[in-house]
Amino acid sequence: FPHWGSSYHLYTTILLFFPSHPWETVTKAAMQKYPNPMNPSVIGVDVLDRGIDKQGRLHSKRLLSTEWGLPSIVKSIIGNSRTYTYVQEHTAVVLYKTFYILTLLLFPLQITFTNMVSVDEKLTYKPHPEDKDKTILTQEAIISVKGVSLSSYLEGVMASTISVNAGKGREAMEWVIRRLNAEIEELAATARGTIRTPMAAAVTEK
């Protein structure tokens, strides 16, 4: 019989590399992560608060509205708003003179349909110490279960779910990065187009 007051924590650490993306690119992508096709359940993102603290770190608190796609017959019984899950996300961006660290702390309000298990994820993006064109992502999951001892089987299931999601998370970031790069390419092409005309005129004048 579960009792409240004690909790169990499971930490898993996953190290992933983002080859060929400098930290600035990855950070911009992290701030514009949604929408992306790997997270179709995220249907709304709102900034609740934002500010720079005494150490110059930029904090953002965001609300993610997610819809898990329950069958419409269920929705018609329990009503539309009841099928939404809301996730709170807190990010902090830190800049240090010549190197950068970004820490993303995710505090899900309700990631399962029971409130006995909660999963906190911590993602840290750092520039690769030897290659400025690479970024290292460290992902940690902290699973808290109130008053219930977790069997090792359940631990295994949760750990492999988190590894799969870590892979998806990286896919999502790669997608956003490609999209941002495509936008930059488009802008650059437009800029080249505008510059070309006066230069061509200068050449023909010779």
Next chain:
Amino acid sequence: MNSVGEACTDLKREYDQCFNRWFAEKFLKGDRSGDPCTETFRKYQRCVQKAIKEKDIPIDGVEFMGPNKDKPES
């Protein structure tokens, strides 16, 4: 991407555009010279907070920025 409040989506997009530009061109380059988005943020926030109350969304009261909070310079 939409806002949690349907009526707030346009205000959200306006704010997001302002922020993304400031973030890439100023903050990431170490430039702290003021925030051009305070007014758009205020308008957007008024709408969102109203929607959150109306939809009864439970917002965690964890202290934003913790003990490092400082009043941002306007």
